[in-house]
Amino acid sequence: MFKPDIQKFSEKEWKTMRILFGIFWVHGIVNIITNFSSIPVPRGWALIIDLSFLDTIPGKSIFILVALLSVIFYVKNAKMIYVTGLMFLIGICVHTYQDSQATDIYNEIINLVVLGQFLAFSYCRYFKRSAGEDVVINLVIHNSKQAIIACYLIAAISKLSDAGLSWIIDAPNLSVAIYKMYMHNYVGLLSPELLSTALAYSTFIASHPLLIQVLFAIVLLAELLGIVALVNRQLSVVVGIVLIALHFGIAYFTGIHFDHFVVLLLIFLVNIGYVVNLVLIFSKKVLSSDKSS
Amino acid sequence: MGISSTLFFSIAKLWNLVPAKLTIVVVIISFSVGKIQPFSTFPVYSHIPPVSEYYYMTDEKDLIIPIALKFDYDGGSLHKMIEYRYVQYSKTYGDPEILNKVGLETLDYLFETFAITSETVSYKQIKIWNAKVKMMNDQIVVVHKEIAKMQVL
Incomplete structure (x- = not known):
């Protein structure tokens, strides 16, 4: 039976996750704020709230400063309810600002992770006052994983509700979508390489329909079954690696990248910081045993 | 209880x-x-139709303007801008009149944002084109159609 448990994590693992996620989050926020200077197509909250202060130098400076301060507190694990709450609000404003540049980055996953963490800290603070630091950490990481898994589940349900299983059958149509994607870059740069890459990818997809259909079927299955990552730590790593492998496979065959999804999978599902730490400890042990022998 | x-x-x-x-x-x-x-x-x-489309800009001689190099803008944003503006008028995509209106609005925005005048660019006219892409016998087929144009003053 499917029974997700809140897994146990050490303070060291949580610290590694905080550092990696903090750097990733603030890098994205600063990048967006410095890259854009107008709101050409207001979307989402930008239709309700005036975000034009993000077009101004003082507005940009204040947001960057507050984002940097938030991340310092976040990494130090201090005042986490307020810090994650603030990070969530900054994320909502800045990512809405990015969405309003007529782009579809699907950055919602980042804000959902922050929201999940904020809810976990708030829940422990107001409903489980006796909870120790370890309980809080475990719930925060569990919520972060749930937020990531939710996005994949939603993507799978969207495919099934929009196209049903014909999504797999129609997969070779991707050739024209990929051509379009490359042409978006080509018409900006007029680089002949982009045109030849567009033709190469679309011809490859059109001439290997079965391969693309199998790849799509695996993608759909992985997105639907990703929720098993919540059962235990081993499955979490396995699901994380499978989803990352799929992202790389899709990028290789189609040129479509979702780098921020890969980063979040590496931090929270694969727990890359912990894996690297284990490898370092193991290699140190091997080296010291070699010296003693 | x-x-x-x-x-x-x-x-x-x-x-x-x-x-x-x-x-x-x-x-x-x-x-x-x-x-x-x-x-x-x-x-x-989530839905992959057999026909796709993109937009691009040309000058009065119908030569493509490399918008990323000239205006630090890209084809993806041009497409999304036209698409999002279009759905504000109609949910049924493809009406040529609405496309023309949206194309002119987009040109207005671009002219203002990138300060496009006869002093800043050498073009006399800027046009937006729609390109429809489909696959026929494993070959890409593209049909081009002008949707809006504006004089550079």
Whole structure:
């Protein structure tokens, strides 16, 4: 039976996750704020709230400063309810600002992770006052994983509700979508390489329909079954690696990248910081045993 | 104990049995509210039609203007801008009159944002084109159509 448990994590693992996620989050926020200077197509909250202060130098400076301060507190694990709450609000404003540049980055996953963490800290603070630091950490990481898994589940349900299983059958149509994607870059740069890459990818997809259909079927299955990552730590790593492998496979065959999804999978599902730490400890042990022998 | 409190406790007990609560709540809210931060239905290639399209800009001689090099803008943003502006007028995509209107609005925005005048660019006229892409016998076929044009003053 499917029974997700809140897994146990050490303070060291949580610290590694905080550092990696903090750097990733603030890098994205600063990048967006410095890259854009107008709101050409207001979307989402930008239709309700005036975000034009993000077009101004003082507005940009204040947001960057507050984002940097938030991340310092976040990494130090201090005042986490307020810090994650603030990070969530900054994320909502800045990512809405990015969405309003007529782009579809699907950055919602980042804000959902922050929201999940904020809810976990708030829940422990107001409903489980006796909870120790370890309980809080475990719930925060569990919520972060749930937020990531939710996005994949939603993507799978969207495919099934929009196209049903014909999504797999129609997969070779991707050739024209990929051509379009490359042409978006080509018409900006007029680089002949982009045109030849567009033709190469679309011809490859059109001439290997079965391969693309199998790849799509695996993608759909992985997105639907990703929720098993919540059962235990081993499955979490396995699901994380499978989803990352799929992202790389899709990028290789189609040129479509979702780098921020890969980063979040590496931090929270694969727990890359912990894996690297284990490898370092193991290699140190091997080296010291070699010296003693 | 009243019926309402019994019902409340039964629901609370049932809710406690639900696995992955946050995941389920996020899924339900996302499909209820659609795309508004932090929620989205993540429709990433959720429907892949056999015909696709893109937009580009040309000068008066119908030569493509490399908008990334000239205006630090890209084809993806041009496409999305036309698409998002279009859905503000109609949900049925493809009406040439609306496309023309939206194309002119987009040119207005670009002229203003990138300060396009006869002093800043050498073009006399800037046009927006729609290109429809489909696959025929494993070959890409593209049909081009002008949707809007504007004089550079």
